[in-house]
Amino acid sequence: MVDTRLNEAKDQIKDAGFEDPKEDDALGDRSAMKDSNWVVVAQVPAPGESVNTDTEITVTIAKPDDDKFLEVAPADSSHAQAVRQKRADDEAERKAADAEAKAKADREAAEKSGEQAQEAKDYVNTVDPPARIGKGAIDELSVFAAAAEAGTEGDDAVVYYTTTFDDVMDSYKTFLDTADNPSHLEDPTDKLKGAVEGFVRASQTLGSLVGTDDAATMQRFRDVYNQNRDIYNAALTTIYANTGVQPPLIA
DSSP states (O other): OTTSBHHHHHHHHHHTTOOOOEEEETTSSOOOSSGGGOEEEEEESOTTOOOOTTSOOEEEEEOTTSTTHHHHSOTTOHHHHHHHHHHHHHHHHHHHHHHHHHHHHHHHHHHHHHHHHHHHHHHHHHHHHHHHHHHHHHHHHHHHHHHHHHTOSOHHHHHHHHHHHHHHHHHHHHHHHHSOOOGGGHHHHHHHHHHHHHHHHHHHHHHTTTTOOOHHHHHHHHHHHHHHHHHHHHHHHHHHTTTTOOOOOOO
16 A cells, blocks of 8 residues: 555555554644545555454555655655656756746846947947046146146136136036936946046135145145046046047046
8 A cells, every 4th residue: 555645545445344544644743635645655554464354554644745755755656756756857947947047137138238338338439528628627737736836837827727627627517417328327427527526626726725835735636636536537447448448537
């Protein structure tokens, strides 16, 4: 009776003249509601043992869909073999599904990467001209500040230069505000805008030199300028990445 469905085992026991067997769940304390869902994994008396028909027979049962069925079923059980095969098939199917899902995700990622790369190229083509104009102005600001610190530029020149520089930066930022930047470049674009505003603050700091030769003001200018130069260059490098165009970084 071992390795047979419980309903079949009961029929064999009854045909042999025995009473219905005592049932013992191998994996818990459950009662068999539908005999055909259960398999006999052990029996007492043992198979082949000769006993009187008034002997109580005990069958140990389990369900093939139990997680631990293979732990209680005989290794050579046909039901155990079927369970092993089903689990192997399920695992193979799962791996195949995972592989297909990964392949799909890779395809979608490649498509998205390609789309983003094209969007970045289009954006850089739009942003590059004003970015190069901005680079020229920002680089010149540093050169002019050194001249102002050395005293070779007068107050009138400082006022004129900083005002002109601020106008150029305002136009640059207005362009960045209105340009249609790709969503994946939103963060570096925002940092680029913030750095442009930072250069304006540096210029305004330089403008406060008028009528003074304050070393602390020049140091403040350098601190603000250098901080925003680093932010600016990092943001521009990200925006231009993989576009084949060299970013106009600040020296």
